Amino acid sequence: MEATLNKTNNEVKQEESLNLFTSTQIVIKDALEKLGYAEEFYELLKEPLRMLTVRIPVKMDDGRVEIFTGYRAQHNDAVGPTKGGIRFHPEVDEDEVKALSIWMSLKCGIVDLPYGGGKGGIICDPRQMSFGELERLSRGYVRAISQIVGPTKDIPAPDVYTNSQIMSWMMDEYSRLRENDSPGFITGKPLVLGGSHGRETATAQGVTICIEEAAKKKGIDLVGARVVIQGFGNAGSFLAKFMHDAGAKVIGISDALGALYNPDGLDINYLLDCRDSFGTVTNQFENTITNQELLELECDILVPAAISNQITATNAHNIKASIIVEAANGPTTLEATKILTEREILLVPDVLASSGGVTVSYFEWVQNNQGYYWSEEEVAEKLRSIIVRSFNNVYDLSQSRDVNMRLAAYMVGARKMAEASHFRGWV
Ligand code: NAD
Secondary structure (H helix, E strand, O other): OOOOOOOHHHHHHHHHHHHHHHHHHHHHHHHHHHOOHHHHHHHHOOOOOEEEEEEEEEEEEOOOOEEEOOOOOOOEOOOEEEEEEEEEEEEOOHHHHHHHHHHHEEEEEEEEOOOEEEEEEEEEEHHHHHHHHHHHHHHHHHHHHOOOEEEEEEEEEEEOOOOOOHHHHHHHHHHHHHOOOOOOHOOOOOHHHHHOOOOOOHHHHHHHHHHHHHHHHOOOOOOOOOOEOOOOOOOHHHHHHHHOOOEEEEEEEEEOEEEEEOOOOOHHHHHHHHHHOOOOOOHHHHEOEEEEEEEEOOOOOOEEEOOOOOOOOHHHHOOOOEEEEOOOOOOOOOHHHHOOOOOOOOOOOOOOOOOOOHHHHHHHHHHHHOOOOOOHHHHHHHHHHHHHHHHHHHHHHHHHHOOOOOHHHHHHHHHHHHHHHHHHOOO
């Protein structure tokens, strides 16, 4: 009986990704209506143009052959080639990959890159696989999707549980198939294979710049401002360092196991030394608090940088921050967005706040195409100028149209795709 009452992890996950997908569609519809586009624009943009499902046979170390399922979604290529990461995770599913490809389109539109959005994923658990198995899986995936990807068609990148080593194998496989060296096929490569400076910290840099701009709007001085960050992985840990270096007081951080809180400010450099490669640190401390308590702490700036659906109608009334900047994808539900907007909390949405990663990926592709590479300072300066411009573009639209920043960001992102699709004569 209990088994029928309790949802399995997979069922919960499917519901979440369905929620992410349907709530993305709802906001796109709102955005297109506000912009005055006819219904057929929504019909075009509500789903990816192309969704490829592939089956990848991989010889495992124990001699068995395992068949993995993978996806590649291409949301809209009216503006230019599609672009987006590849996720290796046991809970990857079709709806999640579709939703993430739409978000990539929106992000590219918001920061004004010459791309549409794409996304890929393979159902697998890389934590349980050997190096050799991962290499064979990565190469098999590239062979399976090679007809629809390429430097002028669709450019992959890293995402959850994929990294520069996996990008290197994928680039090598593609180069072999095409019989020429193709560094612009994929981004997130190591520097020696044509990677860009600043790629690893790009998402956290972008979030930092959004925090600086949002703090200016709210009249908050970052020096001494109290910051709470949920998640201490790639995005959260670099962000904690940047906030600490900017003079802010990081009073709370968390991981999947719990949260740490010190009203006088945590010792971020010490915590960075303690964290493991999966972003876990709280297991080394006593007196931890829960993630729910963390989100409701008295603070100036709250950054969800872990997983989706964290700020909901249940806790949105209890959030004390004046600014929320979403580093994670989909951490706030639509009901919660409404409550926070009514409470005049400035919410900087994921599609804007976490666009630093794809922006530096674009820089990598540009450098690969021109064969000329930029210094770390040039990358940082170009990233800053794009994020500052994009933030203010979305903020100004939200003010002039009296809508929240999520809807304004979707309006900016969707307008570019709609215009390009219209000029091409598609709608
Ligand atoms: P990561 O895997 O490096 O770290 C995730 C962190 O979240 C870890 O500290 C983990 O312990 C914590 N976490 C996991 N489950 C949790 C839970 N139930 N409650 C609280 N904390 C939990 O991931 P990341 O690359 O830092 O990405 C974090 C978020 O930012 C994701 O939503 C991701 O999609 C988004 N994002 C990341 C990038 C990037 O470049 N890294 C770019 C865009 C968006």
